[in-house]
Amino acid sequence: MTTAGTGWVVLGAGGHARSVVDVLERSGRTVVAVSGDAPGGEPWHVDVLADDRAAFELISARGLHAVVAIGSIAARTRLVHELVSRGLSAPAVVAATATVSARSVLGDGTVVLEHAHVGPASRLGRAVVVNTAAVVEHDCSVGTGVHVAPGAVLLGGASVGEGSLVGSGARVLPLVSVGAGSTVGAGAVVTRHVADGDTVVGAPARRPDHRPAARVAPGAPDSRPPGGTA
Numbered sequence: 397m398t399t400a401g402t403g404w405v406v407l408g409a410g411g412h413a414r415s416v417v418d419v420l421e422r423s424g425r426t427v428v429a430v431s432g433d434a435p436g437g438e439p440w441h442v443d444v445l446a447d448d449r450a451a452f453e454l455i456s457a458r459g460l461h462a463v464v465a466i467g468s469i470a471a472r473t474r475l476v477h478e479l480v481s482r483g484l485s486a487p488a489v490v491a492a493t494a495t496v497s498a499r500s501v502l503g504d505g506t507v508v509l510e511h512a513h514v515g516p517a518s519r520l521g522r523a524v525v526v527n528t529a530a531v532v533e534h535d536c537s538v539g540t541g542v543h544v545a546p547g548a549v550l551l552g553g554a555s556v557g558e559g560s561l562v563g564s565g566a567r568v569l570p571l572v573s574v575g576a577g578s579t580v581g582a583g584a585v586v587t588r589h590v591a592d593g594d595t596v597v598g599a600p601a602r603r604p605d606h607r608p609a610a611r612v613a614p615g616a617p618d619s620r621p622p623g624g625t626a
């Protein structure tokens with residue numbers, strides 16, 4: 397994490413970007429610009445750069461910090477990797493109201509939004525989103541790009557593989573693992589292992605009726621349906 401008062405560029409200009417800009421400003425940081433297509437609605441109060449290239453140029457030229465605030469797991473992960481590989485600053489961002497254990501590890505480009513919690517001995521990879529009021533309990537493992545949606549809970553020792561979505565309000569029970577590129581539906585209660593690329597819903601969580609077993613290879617996480625956006 398960095399000192400408040402240093403300028404930030406937010407890559408993304410959609411709904412998730414609005415939440416992340418709010419997090420930065422509420423914790424005293426200055427947002428210089430957002431980038432990308434801004435959907436309709438409330439106009440931005442900061443500069444809107446045309447695209448990611450313009451954002452990279454501004455970040456490099458002025459030595460600013462960057463945060464990627466794009467709902468698409470694949471796009472978010474790719475941009476965080478690119479920022480880091482170019483040696484640009486993309487530290488984890490933690491909201492003022494979030495609680496994050498000093499004995500947890502957050503990867504570059506990970507964001508922890510308002511009222512969320514990350515417990516001790518948990519390890520979160522790059523480009524993870526712990527969304528509003530979500531909980532990652534102690535001893536969890538959370539892979540690169542994972543989105544723990546608002547109000548979702550990973551209980552002690554749970555793990556979620558790279559590129560997965562844990563939908564809003566879902567619970568993953570202690571020590572249970574969710575594979576890579578998987579989707580846990582909103583409100584699900586995951587009681588046993590979820591295979592890579594699978595989708596599960598309900599309590600206890602099961603594959604939706606009539607849906608075949610996953611054929612999605614891990615590493616292709618964005619082949620999932622809408623709902624993974626933040």
Ligand SMILES: CC(=O)SCCNC(=O)CCNC(=O)[C@H](O)C(C)(C)COP(=O)(O)OP(=O)(O)OC[C@H]1O[C@@H](n2cnc3c(N)ncnc32)[C@H](O)[C@@H]1OP(=O)(O)O
Nearest residue numbers: 545546563564579581582583597598604621623624625626
């Ligand atoms: C700030 C933010 O807003 S972050 C947003 C984070 N996003 C979320 O939390 C959304 C998570 N997404 C979901 O829960 C989605 O419903 C998904 C991904 C599980 C399923 O989406 P789709 O693949 O489009 O499935 P679809 O809507 O066709 O439903 C398939 C079946 O599953 C059922 N189903 C879908 N979602 C759920 C759910 N969460 N719980 C229980 N049943 C569900 C449907 O009713 C349907 O059943 P039917 O075949 O008997 O009619």
